[in-house]
Amino acid sequence: MNLLAADVGGTKTLLGIYEFKQKLNLINSKSYKSKEWDGLDLILNHYLSNLSSKISQPKYACIGLAGYVSNGSAELTNLGWKINEELLKQEIGVENITIINDFSCLIYAIPFLEKSQYEIIQYSKNKDPKNITPNIYAILGAGTGLGVARGLITSTEIKVLPSEGGHREFAPRNDSEWELSKWLKINLGLKRLSIERIVSGTGLVNIARWRLTKEDAKFHPLNRLIKSTSSTIDTKTDLAETINKSAEEGDPVMREVLDIWISAYGSAAGDIALQELCNDGLWIGGGPAARHIDNFKSESFLKSLRNKGRFSNYLEGIPVMAITDRNCGLFGAACKAHLMACRMPNLLRR
Missing domain, CATH: 3.40.367.20 (Hexokinase; domain 1)
Known part of the structure; x- marks a missing residue:
């Protein structure tokens, strides 16, 4: 099962597709200049629609962003973006999405770090x-x-x-x-x-x-x-x-x-x-x-x-x-997406 991870910042937005086979593996990624886009949904749609046909669409996604998140919503004031979990589900066609602060992503990464x-x-x-x-x-x-x-x-x-x-x-x-x-x-x-x-x-x-x-x-x-x-x-x-x-x-x-x-x-x-x-x-x-x-x-x-x-x-x-790891924010978002999909919590490694 593929997972979508996003590390969203005022300067750049990094997206990646991960799969879990004994450990999380990055199989595709792309970086976008955030200010060149009018919204995160447009970036996500562009990324997902241009994936190779050999890469299956993700069913779980975690969006880590540099800002305060409340009740599944956030606003990136430097970009003028308003982001909402429920709206993103409709706009990009991924059923299971969570939005969390980028440093919360790093906590999720800790047990999985090499x-x-x-x-x-x-x-x-x-x-x-x-x-x-x-x-x-x-x-x-x-x-x-x-x-x-x-x-x-x-x-x-x-x-x-x-x-x-x-x-x-x-x-x-x-x-x-x-x-x-x-x-x-x-x-x-x-x-x-x-x-x-x-x-x-x-x-x-x-x-x-x-x-x-x-x-x-x-x-x-x-x-x-x-x-x-x-x-x-x-x-x-x-x-x-x-x-x-x-x-x-x-x-x-x-x-x-x-x-x-x-x-x-x-x-x-x-x-x-x-x-x-x-x-x-x-x-x-x-x-x-x-x-x-x-x-x-x-x-x-x-x-x-x-x-x-x-x-x-x-x-x-x-x-x-x-x-x-300079891309640990993306990795942490993938860890959270994996935990959303995983029903076997003993997969956590210490």
């Missing part, structure tokens, strides 16, 4: 082999925004608890972050600053914009580029990539920017781990995760993650993993 799809950042010290309670996981990831989700996973069931934890208030920890937060509130016209204004691809650009206002960076080559660039998602993604590349190539100012970002990222990860008490694993996902493996293993990230006062020892002991 070792080649992730890397261990910190090994477990706290795991009690006699613990028979459900395994508790949390995941976060800095993309365009800061995605967060939680889940309870047993050998027979996965319960996902969606979250908008990326919109929690940003709490400065030092003089630099305090100065940055004050500048951003004024620059963006905000009275309240959420974590994802700092810990996200857009946040990395925000930190660079602030740092480039300093006197010693007045003539920095990126100053003119950042000031002349529009504020669309695509251009912010490109700028974040440029900042990363400059830091990796030895630019001291951009290295400072990246260090501030990585430290704030680690602190946010530690806060989420404490809030969820995810003894069985804190996962880091999102598109940029794969390129930051060395940064996640750095003292800056891990020290910030663990530096939580009386709970520092606890945080030193939880397992932390980073997903390296």
Whole structure:
């Protein structure tokens, strides 16, 4: 039985057909530029109608999207799309469809991940082999925004608890972050600053914009580029990539920017781990995760993650993993579609 998976974002929409034969296998995929289409239904119809005749049409589908989902409906404001499960069933002819947040998809992926799809950042010290309670996981990831989700996973069931934890208030920890937060509130016209204004691809650009206002960076080559660039998602993604590349190539100012970002990222990860008490694993996902493996293993990230006062020892002991598969959002949607179709829950692998 074939399964349809979708990973829908403001920049691109990735679609795939999977089949399950001992494990999930991708047999066909295609990427679309989201802004070139007036609706998700048009993309899905185009994709399904152009499948090879050798590929049977899917009966189950999971749509993972970067946005808040309520009662089977969602709105992607950056695209002007309104998406509804029941309408999609009629429009694309697939009887069983679910729409979930993209980070919820990643929770569904956890039991199915192969070792080649992730890397261990910190090994477990706290795991009690006699613990028979459900395994508790949390995941976060800095993309365009800061995605967060939680889940309870047993050998027979996965319960996902969606979250908008990326919109929690940003709490400065030092003089630099305090100065940055004050500048951003004024620059963006905000009275309240959420974590994802700092810990996200857009946040990395925000930190660079602030740092480039300093006197010693007045003539920095990126100053003119950042000031002349529009504020669309695509251009912010490109700028974040440029900042990363400059830091990796030895630019001291951009290295400072990246260090501030990585430290704030680690602190946010530690806060989420404490809030969820995810003894069985804190996962880091999102598109940029794969390129930051060395940064996640750095003292800056891990020290910030663990530096939580009386709970520092606890945080030193939880397992932390980073997903390296850049298409894991699509894979996670396929995992959910598989669970929808599967009546044998013992297929879950640990």
